Structure formats: structure tokens, C-alpha cells
Amino acid sequence: MKNKVLQIAPKDNVLVALQDLKIGEEILFNGESYLIQEEIPPKHKFFMQDMQAGDEIFMYGVLVGKTQYFVPKGARMNTDNTKHAAEPFHYRASHYHWTPPDVSKYKDRTFNGYIREDGRVGTANYWLFVPTVFCENRNLDIIKEALYNELGYAVTEKYKSFTHQLVKAYNEHESLSAIENIDLSPTIERKNQRLFKNVDGIKFLNHQGGCGGTRQDAGTLGKLLAAYADHPNVAGITVLSLGCQNLQVADFKQYLTERNPNFNKPLYIFEQQTAKSEEELIKEAILKTFEGLIEINKMERQPASLDKLVIGVKCGGSDGFSGISANPSVGYTSDLVTALGGKILLAEFPELCGAEQNLIDRTVNKDSAEKFIHLMRTYNKAAENVGSGFYMNPSPGNIKDGLITDAIKSTGAAKKGGTSPVVDVLDYTEPATKPGLNLVCTPGNDVEATTGKTASGATLILFTTGLGTPTGNPICPVIKVSTNNALAQRMSDIIDINTGSVIDGDKTIEQMGEDILEYCIKAASGEVIPKAVLLNQDDFIPWKRGVSL
Template identity: 35%
Template sequence: MRGEPSGAAPLGEYAVIVNPEDNVAVVKRRTSRGLRLSFDGRVIVVEDEIPPGHRFALCAIPPGEFVRQYGQPIGTSRGIGAGEWVTHANMSNDVPVVRDLPEDLHNPPPDYFPEEQRARFRGFVRPDGRVGTRNHVLVIPTSMCASHEAQQIATLAEHLFDVRARFPNVDGVVAIPHNKGCGCQDGSTLEVLLRTLANYAAHPNVGAVLLIDLGCEKTNLARMERWMRERAMELNKPLARIGIQEAGGTRAAIDRGLREIEKMLPAANAAERREVSAGELVLGVKCGGSDGFSGLSANPAVGQAADLLVRSGGTVLMTEVPEFCGAEHILAWRARDAATGRAVYRLVDWYKEYASKFGAVLNENPSPGNVAGGLLNITIKSLGAIAKGGTTRVEGVIEYGERVPGRGLWLMQGPGYDQESTPGLVAAGATIVLFTTGRGTTIGNAIAPVVKVASNTPVYERMRNDIDLSAGTIIDGTETIEQVGQRIFDHMLRVASGEVRAKAEENGHREFQVWAEQTVSL
């Protein structure tokens, strides 16, 4: 084995090269000016004090040449010397856009595991054949006008009826208060709201439902139930309805709601977990508070777990369409056929047009925290973000909160905003969510466990009461992506089985919001 050049440390001690075709390395330990690093038999002198998550050039990159990470262009050089810190000052965000797809595009189906080799978990098998990871009694306000009462009913019921102690098969009584509905919003926003609420009611993580309205709103009980009938949606679970005006106001509606919940709890508690194939899971993958390591550790490790699930016959849902921008060609080329690839492009183009109506530009998606962590532009962020979808082919695309029609990897229309995109994944059928973060986040969901994975060791150590797992060992060099992916997959099955709770569940996080697509207030 060739020795290191005199006075130079191995590059791997300070940085990571993501792909052999890259001409930059990502810093994992803060460098000092003049640091000598050995790489490929030569010495690179780092010209700056570079923070973790950012990158330096492995060689001189002349003006006009592409800067590459993940084996893909992430920008165009304005003239970057070897060892120089890559910043907005010396790299533009210009990257090639190539969208041609061959008409005979075809990607083979996943390499499925034999049935007898597939992992298993214990879930709640519902009458429609779907399998839940949790068993909640859910209080659904059909509009913001009933959200206060819904929240009061759920909160009081859990304490009054000592739910977790008396009804061990019930994971909780939860509500999904929101600010939509009533009569001040129209257009597709109402369609999205009705679809989301209906799919939460029908969700396999829900064992009983209480619907509550004010009585005069556009999204009242009659309209919601008509919407469900028109789509042949049958809940096949205990169901009760309350109208606040009809009941006599707030206090009367809350009292009646508590009586209904008390009657539902024994029926919901009758559900029991059964052992089933891991292929019955529907996994939502999500990222938030990302940093320069997210695409190097947590996202590809979650992608590894996603691949294991798909190969087990399961389903994976990925959204955050603004964070496909700059990487959509990779997803399109991974589509099952050309028609699906074109659908991927339409997904992104629709969002670009949608954003432009409000004066927004998708290229401005990276937040100040993202940029500070090394995600200088949307291309870098997107290339790292899509890694959490794994490597199997894209089966199709769905609308926000639309129930996924098949198995394998699917893409869902929707924003990157955590508080809206996570509930959309669950509405589409996700029974568990893997959520990666580089800077730390605490989010959960009202009815589905959200397992959070840190991209680096420091944020995991700092927020280990909120973050379930660390992929920082990949950056530290003590585990591979494959090893962490397997660890994530195994932990996911334990959470899905109810053996352990996600940290967000332990902390009482029950976030819910609905994407206000095309909102018009009248």
C-alpha cells in the first residue's frame, strides 16, 4: 500500500468524495488554511478554513467547466483552484437541463426477495386488507370552524378515560385541527381538503372516527360524506357524527363528543396486532432542516431502507417536488416507462408554474440554514434529497394526499414544507414516515409514527431526545451506508410493530396541516 506524502493527512480524515466522477470533496471536519491532504498520490493544499458540509476543489476547475458532486453537475465554475472553497463567489448555479427521453424507455421491476426471506412485523389488519402500524381513535373537524371542539374532545377523552391504561390496543385519541374549509375558500383547495380528511378517516392507522362540523360551512358533514360516497369510500369502522350548531354550541358538542368516544373505545380496543409481511408497510420518506451531510449519509441510508422495503413487496412515497428541481431528469430516467418519465417532468413543471403565480422561484428553495450547512443551491439540495427514495424504478405519480394505487416507489405532488408535506404522505397511505434532518427537527404526525434520522453525530447527540437514529456514523467512517440502511430498516419494523415508539410520539408531537393548493379567499 502506498504511503501518504510527507506531512499530509489522508483526505478521508477531513472530507468525503461522494462519487468517483466528482471534482469536489465535502468537508466533514473544519479545515484550516494551508492544511495538506493526500489524495490519489498527490497533495492538495486547502486554501481556506472551510466549515463542515461545504466543499473544496480536488483539482483546478477552469471557468465554464461543471462543478460535479454525486457524479452530476451542481454548478459552473467561474475559476476555482485546487483546494479552494467552492462558494457562490466562484461557482454559478448554471447546470444543463436535458429532458429527452427515449420512447422505448423501460426499467425492470425491483429484484424482489423471495416471500420466505421477507422481514415481518406486527400490524393491525383492517377489513379492506390494508395494515396499520397504529390504532387511533380520530376526531376530524370538517373545517376550521370545528377545530377547537375537535381538539378539546380528543384532549379531554385521553385523560378522562385513561386511554393508554384501560385500552392497551388503542394508541390514543387524536384530533386533526386545521385552518381550512368554512366558506372563505374555494377552488381546488376544497377538493384537496376533502380528499385529505377522507383519507385520514379511512387510514389503516385509524380504528374509529368521530366527524364534527359547525353546520353551515362549505365542507360540512353532508358534503364530506357525499364526496366519500361518490368515490365508493366505506370506512368499515366505528363512526359517529356531531354538528356543533345542532348540538347546541361548544360545550354541548364537546360533552356529546366525549360520550361518543367513550362508546367507541371498547370497539377500537378489540383490534389486535397480527404478524404480516413487511411488504404491507407504506413508507413515507421526508427530509427537513437539511445540511451538507444529508445527501451523503441520512438520505442514502434511508434510500437503502426504502429499497429493502420495495424489494419486500412494500410501498414507498416521496414528495417535496420543489426539491426534485435540478434532479428531475434522474427520477424521469428511473421511471418504469417513457409515459411515467414524462409524468415526472409534468409534476415539476406544474409546481414551477404554480410557484410563479405567487412570485416564487423554485431555485430559491434552499433556506438560510440549508445554505449555511453547505447546500448552496437547489441542484445540490435536490440531488441529495432524492437519495432517500432509493434506487428502484419510479412506478408512477399521484396528487397531494391521493391514495397510492400500487406498490413500489411513487412520487407525490406537494411542497417541501414539513408541516404540509408530511400529512400529505400520510393521507396518501403512509403508515410510517422516515424523516431525515441535518440541523435538527422535532416534527411528528397525528396518526403515523415519524422516525427521525440525523445526518451527523453532533446534531444527534444534541437532540437525541427528539431524533431516533443517527447516520452520522457514515461521515465518521464507522459504518457504511448499507449498514446504516439495514439498521434503519430493522428499527422501522420495531416501531411499526409497536415494540418501541418514535421519539416524536414520546414527546406528544401530533402535527397536522393541509396544503392550501391554489388558495383563493373570497
């Protein structure tokens, strides 16, 4: 650790503690002395000057809060003395100039992906099961158990074995203590167990929608399911329908055609109310899917240029280091991908609160900027109408680890998108079609955001975390990026990349950003498998467009 504290931007009037600071400790920074007034743990901030009630607090060079009463120099920022505040935002003509990073060393690099007929490139090759209504979830579960176990995609054998040994010990009146500490490490690589070597998985989109809600909810769900069916990581689809639900099969097919008029993947549809029996429905669905798996197993990875990468950037379980290490490192990766002609998807609109003006000024055309303004204001207003608002976004875990206001959390979160111009603004489920940085309207909620980002076309997701979260996605590999060393060591079973060396001063943001891109290239090629994929962490929550932060 080279420094005890950090000032993120010259305009800031708080310093970030990079390690424990003791009460009475004297901190020297840029020729100024600061007497620490109370214990300050890493990730938290202290004031650089005496603050009066109503004084503005700046971090990342922008307004992030206001003090509620007098706070002395060297005192810790907390939820009592600081409340959320952010600058108003509006459209203004801007001539944003961006200097792309040097990407000459990546000029001839490729990744090995699945090239689809329309030119898009998948980073994986999945078969997808889609229920048009929650009534079919049980049938999906039965099919999943049958296919996962027989085709080599299950990851629960070690836990079944563990439970079996517990039952055996109980029946034989033996102690359970010896079994408690047995090694659960799998003995055989999952890929070696697969019947279909070129099929990365069979995925199931269980959900609670399709009927019983509003017709608008059913329509949004239909567009979401169509987006997943059309996704470049998906090679074939089996649809299960009850028959009488709001989301009719005809509607789903219409949304699919609207999204891609040339859609031509294998698509098998089964409707229970017209089937002879449930047993016949399940048998026929398994049989046709098996035939489809035989066909898509003939597909092989081929070299594709890096401009075919579509990377979503997300943060969850964020901490006070997120905006200092992992997020700006991912942001540099974003700039590299953008400079190479790829697409970056930045979502989580409640976590862009306070960063709006910067993003508006970077947006390449007025229509897109005004669309962003409209989506942000409408979304926040909906939250306020039920007694909430974007300012209530930080979770207890966020606050405990130094993210005191939503503007602090948001301005750090926005760093994931890098510094390139915003080429487009997409509403929920709208596809990304323009190379460069795209803003996608989703909640901040981890699973709702990754679900929506995948619908817009992300074929990999970089997910930064300071506290640890196992979130994944059924069809888009999610790569976990730790903000700090302690988390990477404590939750090594879910973390893929550690940016703690940025906090230690051992690596620069740029060096770490290049490391992350190298990992993405390997993950896109199937050479490394992200932990969330290995664990079958297939999280899927459709957004009903209600209030979700």
C-alpha cells in the same frame, strides 16, 4: 474518522470536507494534492481545479451549479461564487435495469400490525377527530383536553408539575433556582396509564381551512380529510361541523366514498348549528367517541408480511451530510422494502430539482413520466410567477451547513428513494396502490410534506435530519434519522436513529440501511415508539396548492 474528504461520484469536481480543514493544509486524495485556500468546516465543499466564470459544477455526478467568477483550486464553495444550475429534463425511452438487493433473510419476517378488512395493515390504532372547518377548532381543543387527561394520553404532566412548583415557590417567597434543575423524566410509562391498551392515541386534525377560501381549497381539504379517515392507522372517526361552511359534511362523505366505496369504520358526525347547545354537542361527541373507543380497543395486533409496509421517506433540517449518510442509508432501506413488495413514497417535488432526469429514466411507463414532468414544471412555474422558484428552496440553515444550491440539496434528497424503478406518480392526496417506489407531489415544507405523504397511505415515515427538527404527524409515526453524531447527542430527545457511523467509516450504507429496516419493523409492531410519537408531535398542515417550497 478514516478520511478527511469525500468525492461522491467520479464525475464530481468538488470534494466534501468530512472534518475541519485549515487554511494552508495540504490534502492528498487519489494521488492528487490540494492546498486549502480558506477554512472549510465539515459538510462544505472545495473545488478540485481552478474554475472560470460560468464553469459547471458537478456533485452526485450531475450538474448542481455554475461558478460566477474565477475560483482557485482548493477554495470553498459558497453562495457568492456558486449559483444554482441544473440540466433540462425530458421524457426519453429508457430501459432501466435494476438489480434488487438480496432480501432472502427477510423472506419469512413479519411485523405485528392492525389488519383492516380491506387487507391494508396499520402500524397503529388511532381514533381521529376531524373538523370540517376551523370554526370547530375550539371545540376540538376542549374535547382533547378532557380525553387526553382522563384516558392517559397526555404528555404535559411533567410541565404542569414544574409550573406548579414555580407557583408554589413564588407564593412562598422561595428561590426559583433549585426548581430550575429538577428532573422532568416521567415516572410512569404512558402505555400503563391508558384506559384503552389497544388504542394508541386519540388524534385531532385542527386546521385553518374549510371556509373563507376558494371552493377549490375546500375541495382539496375535503379529499385530504377523507384520506386521513380512510387511513389504515385509523380505526374510527368523529367529525365536527359548524354547518354553513364551504366544506359541507355531504362533500366530505362523498370524497370518502370515492376514495373507498367499502368504507365501514365507525363514523360519528356532529353539526353545531343543528345542536341544542355547544355543551350538548361536546357531551354527545365525547359519549359516542367513548363508546367507539370501547369497540376499537377490542382490536389486537396480528402478524403481517413485510410487503404490507408503506414507508414515506422525508428530509428536513438537512445539512451537507444528508446526501452522504442518512439519505442513502434510508435509500437502501427503500430498496429492501421495494424488493420485498412494499411501497415507498418519495415526495417534496421542489427538492427533486436536478434529479428529474434520473427519476424520469427510471419511471416504468411514459404516462407516469409525463405526469411527473407536468407536475414539476407547473409547480415551478407557479413559484416563478410570484418571483420565486425551486432554486430558492434551500433555507439559511441548509446553506450554513453546506447545501449551497437547490440542485445540491435535491440530488442528495432524492437518495432517500433508493435506486428502484418508479412505478407511479401521484398528485396530492392520491392514494398509493402499486408496490414499489411512488413519487408524491407535495411541497418540501416539512409538515406539508408529511401531511401529504400520510394522505397517500404512508404508515411509517423515515425523516432524515442534519440540523434537527421535531416534526411529527398525528396518525403516521415519524422516525427521526440523524446524519451525524453531534446532532444525535445534542438532540437525543427527538432522534431515533443515528447514521453518523457512516461518516466515521464504521458502517457501510448497506449495513445502516438494514439497521433502519429493523427499527421500522419494531416500530410497525409497536415494540419501539418513535420520539415524535412519545412527544405527541402531531403536526398537520394542509396544502392549499399555492406556492410553498
